[in-house]
Each structure stands twice: as C-alpha cells, then as structure tokens.
Amino acid sequence: MSADGRFTVALIGASGLLGRAVAAELASAPGARDWRVVRTARSRADAASVKLDLLDHDAVRGFLRELAPDAIVVAAAERRPDVCENDPALARALNVDALSVIASEARALGAWVLSISTDYVFDGTSPPYSPGDAPAPLNAYGKSKVDGERALLASDPSSCVLRLPLLYGPFSEWNESAVTSLTPAIVKSADPANPPASMDAWATRYPTFTPDVAVVIRGMLEHRAKGATISGITQWSGDEPMTKFDIAQGIARALKVDAKLVAQLTPTDATPRPRDCHLDSGRLEALGIGRRTPFDIAIGGLLAKYPDVSPQ
Ligand SMILES: NC(=O)c1ccc[n+]([C@@H]2O[C@H](COP(=O)([O-])OP(=O)(O)OC[C@H]3O[C@@H](n4cnc5c(N)ncnc54)[C@H](OP(=O)(O)O)[C@@H]3O)[C@@H](O)[C@H]2O)c1
Known part of the structure; x- marks a missing residue:
C-alpha cells in the first residue's frame, strides 16, 4: 500500500491498445479513489505517464524499487507476429528477458505480477484450449510469449498470466x-x-473488446487487493x-x-498462424469476473x- 493507504498498481505499457483501456477502466471504475495507478510508456509517454524502456533493465529495477507497487500489470510487449518472426532476438528481449527482470524485482518487493499473454501459444488444431493444455506455438511471437509465461511463473508461482485472443477497441490508427x-x-x-x-x-478468431478485458483485469486486481490472489494461468475470450x-x-x-x-x-x-485457438474462460467466469460486449454493438x-x- 502507498503511504496514503491506496493500492498501488504499476501499469506497464499503458500507451498501447490494451494498456489505454486498462488505464481508462482503473481511472473511472467505482472505488477508483482507492487505487494509485502509475502508467508507463516508451515512445508514446506523455505528461500522465512515466517514460520507461523495458530493454533498460537498470531503469526497470529503479522504477519498481522507487514505486514499490502492490501489483504490476504488464501490457507492454512486441505483439506483431511478422516483426517477431523477422527479429526473434527483439521478441525475446521484450517478451521474455524484460518480463524476467520485472518478475525477480516483484518477488523481492512482494508485488503481484499480472502479465498479458496470447492464444498464439497454441497451434490451433484442437480448440477449445484450457489453461493447462500444453502450448505448441507455431511462430516466434507465440514462442516468446510461452517462454515469458514460464519465466514469470518459475520466478514467482503466485504471479498470474492472462491469455487473450485478437483484440480491438478504441484506437488511434x-x-x-x-x-x-x-x-x-x-x-x-x-x-x-x-x-x-x-x-x-x-x-477462426474470437475478437475481444479491450474495454471488456479492462473490466476483467480490474476484477483480478480487486481480488488481489482483498488478499484473494489469482495465480497461474488464466484466459479470457470473446464468445x-x-x-x-x-x-x-x-x-x-x-x-x-x-x-x-x-x-x-x-x-x-x-x-x-494458428487456425482456431478458442480459449476456455471458465476459470475467471467461475470467479464472477468478466464482461462481453457483442461484436456488432462494440464495433x-x-x-x-x-x-x-x-x-x-
Ligand atoms: N493486440 C492483440 O490483438 C493481442 C492479442 C492477444 C494478446 N495480446 C497481448 O496483449 C498485450 C498488449 O498488446 P497491445 O495490442 O496493447 O500492444 P500494443 O498496442 O502494440 O502496445 C504495446 C505497448 O508496449 C510498449 N512497449 C513496446 N516496446 C517497449 C519497450 N522497449 N519498453 C517499454 N514499453 C514498450 C508500447 O509503448 P509505446 O507505444 O509508448 O512505445 C505500448 O504501450 C501484449 O502482451 C500482447 O502480446 C495482444
């Protein structure tokens, strides 16, 4: 907790498609005053965010030590499959190595990490996929995300992965x-x-609306704030x-x-790319977490x- 008793969240990658929706949800939700949300961005940092390059490990450690957050949401990644395929070292540096640095710093601070992953960890041949099904990525992006999941959970089994499928939501281009x-x-x-x-x-894709995912993430953070940590692999998908x-x-x-x-x-x-990676969302649904806006209404x-x- 921060000195004023608020639950402190570091939102890493707050300038991205998903990060912006999460920032908006945490700022406007009931009880928002009980939260202190510190956003980070890299190329799109603005007055409301801290500029942080995840490839600069010392800067990441320094930021987290100074903030001492209760929870860290990692929405920063290299998520373009073609970029990852052409530059697997970059994919690894961001999606695996940077997450490992965050994980070990979080463990030392006692902070809970919620890291975003993807349905591309699966090969798409036998949907639907449960959180415990064996990953079998078809491309460098999926492979880097599986390795990131494993690095995080090996570092601290009480941390959490949230796998998501194709996202859409308020966009800038x-x-x-x-x-x-x-x-x-x-x-x-x-x-x-x-x-x-x-x-x-x-x-076959399951387009999932970022404001709905933001509601899911808020629900997961609320569990943590109440001391009911959700750990391991979770999944959320449009239906x-x-x-x-x-x-x-x-x-x-x-x-x-x-x-x-x-x-x-x-x-x-x-x-x-996989053909059909339908993610089973039952674990979060059983906790009463989630919202699904119909595609026609959202788009x-x-x-x-x-x-x-x-x-x-
Ligand atoms: N988009 C999808 O359809 C989709 C589907 C499934 C899962 N996901 C997962 O969802 C998460 C969020 O994806 P998204 O679509 O919101 O991604 P995005 O729009 O591409 O945003 C990426 C974010 O990462 C930040 N970032 C990139 N490189 C960085 C670096 N070196 N240091 C610090 N920050 C850096 C960006 O900051 P700046 O822009 O400020 O540089 C931005 O905030 C990712 O984990 C992704 O794998 C996405």
Whole structure:
C-alpha cells in the first residue's frame, strides 16, 4: 500500500491498445479513489505517464524499487507476429528477458505480477484450449510469449498470466488492431471502380473488446487487493467465432457500406498462424469476473467515433 493507504498498481505499457483501456477502466471504475495507478510508456509517454524502456533493465529495477507497487500489470510487449518472426532476438528481449527482470524485482518487493499473454501459444488444431493444455506455438511471437509465461511463473508461482485472443477497441490508427485494420480495404471495395477485397475465411478468431478485458483485469486486481490472489494461468475470450471475412462483413454493416468482399479459403500470411485457438474462460467466469460486449454493438460504437473512413 502507498503511504496514503491506496493500492498501488504499476501499469506497464499503458500507451498501447490494451494498456489505454486498462488505464481508462482503473481511472473511472467505482472505488477508483482507492487505487494509485502509475502508467508507463516508451515512445508514446506523455505528461500522465512515466517514460520507461523495458530493454533498460537498470531503469526497470529503479522504477519498481522507487514505486514499490502492490501489483504490476504488464501490457507492454512486441505483439506483431511478422516483426517477431523477422527479429526473434527483439521478441525475446521484450517478451521474455524484460518480463524476467520485472518478475525477480516483484518477488523481492512482494508485488503481484499480472502479465498479458496470447492464444498464439497454441497451434490451433484442437480448440477449445484450457489453461493447462500444453502450448505448441507455431511462430516466434507465440514462442516468446510461452517462454515469458514460464519465466514469470518459475520466478514467482503466485504471479498470474492472462491469455487473450485478437483484440480491438478504441484506437488511434486503423492498424493498431487486426480488426480495425480491415476497414480501409472494406471501404475501398465499395467504390464501383475498385476490385473486391479478399478477406481470410480460413482462421477462426474470437475478437475481444479491450474495454471488456479492462473490466476483467480490474476484477483480478480487486481480488488481489482483498488478499484473494489469482495465480497461474488464466484466459479470457470473446464468445463469437468469426473469420476475418465475417469481421469485415460486420464492419461493412456498421459503416453501412456496400462492400465487395471475397472469402480467401487458404492462409496467405508469410508468418504461420494458428487456425482456431478458442480459449476456455471458465476459470475467471467461475470467479464472477468478466464482461462481453457483442461484436456488432462494440464495433458500431467504435466506428461511429471515427467518422473519417475514407480509403487510405
Ligand atoms: N493486440 C492483440 O490483438 C493481442 C492479442 C492477444 C494478446 N495480446 C497481448 O496483449 C498485450 C498488449 O498488446 P497491445 O495490442 O496493447 O500492444 P500494443 O498496442 O502494440 O502496445 C504495446 C505497448 O508496449 C510498449 N512497449 C513496446 N516496446 C517497449 C519497450 N522497449 N519498453 C517499454 N514499453 C514498450 C508500447 O509503448 P509505446 O507505444 O509508448 O512505445 C505500448 O504501450 C501484449 O502482451 C500482447 O502480446 C495482444
């Protein structure tokens, strides 16, 4: 607890797609005054956050020792599969080594770590996946996240991993999420002068709304603040199976554009990706934690806030 009795949370990666939603939830939730949330960011640090480069281990140790948080939420990562595939050393430095430094410092401070991971730890051949199922990542991103999970839990078994699938939510540019990144091509295809847009119909995803994940994370932090620590591997997922073709149709409906979409029935990605990693969310559901906003409602609300959808 901080000197004024508040529960102190270090939110690492607060400038990212998920980190921003978590910061917003912790600031606005009932009981927010009982929390002290210190946000970190790297390239997008602002007046409300501390600039922290996770590759600078001394800086990470110094930040945590000075703050002495009760809990540390790690939402910082290299999460672009193609970047990880091309630079596995960078993926490892951020997704494994930096997390190990945070873990050992947290253990010394008695802080609880909640680290975000991914459904890409699985190969996608036999869904749904329980937290205890054996990981079998297909690409460097998934491998780095499995190694990060293992390093964290080996360092302190009372820490926690939260695996998530494809995320979307309030964004600052279309490419921040693989959901909203489809929008420019969808809009472009609606112009009679343009050809149809090809959309993957091979892989099944479970698009999950970042404000819903933020509610889950707040629930997990509240458990910790009450002394009921959730440890080990947890998972949270939206419950609407959708291919990117389905997602694109949903976006076209929300925008009321007459898109020309073609289903791509075989994978075309250079980096191998799993076909269906549906995550079983039962462990958190049994604790009464969670919220799921229907895709059509969430995407409609999001796109209404971003009226400029002219093709780029
Ligand atoms: N996005 C998805 O669809 C998805 C799906 C499943 C799981 N996840 C997991 O969810 C978590 C959050 O992902 P996200 O989509 O929110 O990622 P994101 O939007 O790419 O944000 C990444 C965050 O990491 C920070 N960061 C990057 N390099 C850093 C460094 N060297 N030092 C300090 N901070 C650094 C960024 O800070 P700056 O921008 O300020 O540099 C940013 O805050 C990750 O663990 C990811 O693996 C994401």
